[in-house]
Amino acid sequence: MPVISSEAAEESREFYGLLGFEEVMNHGWIVTMASPSTPAAQVSFMTSDKTAPVNPDMSVEVDDVDAAYAAVRDSGAEIVHPLQDEEWGVRRFFVRDPNGRVVNVLSHR
Template identity: 85%
Template sequence: MSVRRVVPNIRSEATEESREFYGLLGFEEVMNQGWIVTFASPTVPTAQVSVMTGDMTAPVTPDLSVEVDDVDAAYAEVRASGAEIVHPLQDEEWGVRRFFVRDPNGRVVNVLSHR
């Protein structure tokens, strides 16, 4: 299993202000689902920041997202470790398969693969 990207998720209602601020740093909006907006560097597309009002299908807002090449393998490994699964592995309507796990620092990590 390999990591494709890591994205910090900022819980906020200030999406327009965030768009303007991250634009000052050279980021461009690359995704807007209404409840989550992702900004990326046009020269390094995996350098990203997301701003979320809340998660659409999960009970909590994740602190960061980790995209892996095989989310099923990651899920099996995390479950075997005994880590707390916060949101079960499932396919989402916006084209990802994901689960949430709590890390040793209490942070919620969204682990995902694009379908």
């Protein structure tokens, strides 16, 4: 799922609404919209991440975030934000991919 850094939350909500997306999450600093017919098709926009030092470029949900963290760490990839439980119900970490993009890797608890 792409994550767009944005200071235009209301405008973004309206724009993606024109494309048929509906708001499925809003924490004030991040809004996620999804297609009602294909709920896995999502886009998020955020002002700044609540607990991480940078905004991710995308999010990838995995079945086992602890196993993904171990594999990525062992590969030598740069961990940008450590593995941790977040108050909004996810366990996540950020890693930099080979293209320099920051990926939020998460599992819902």
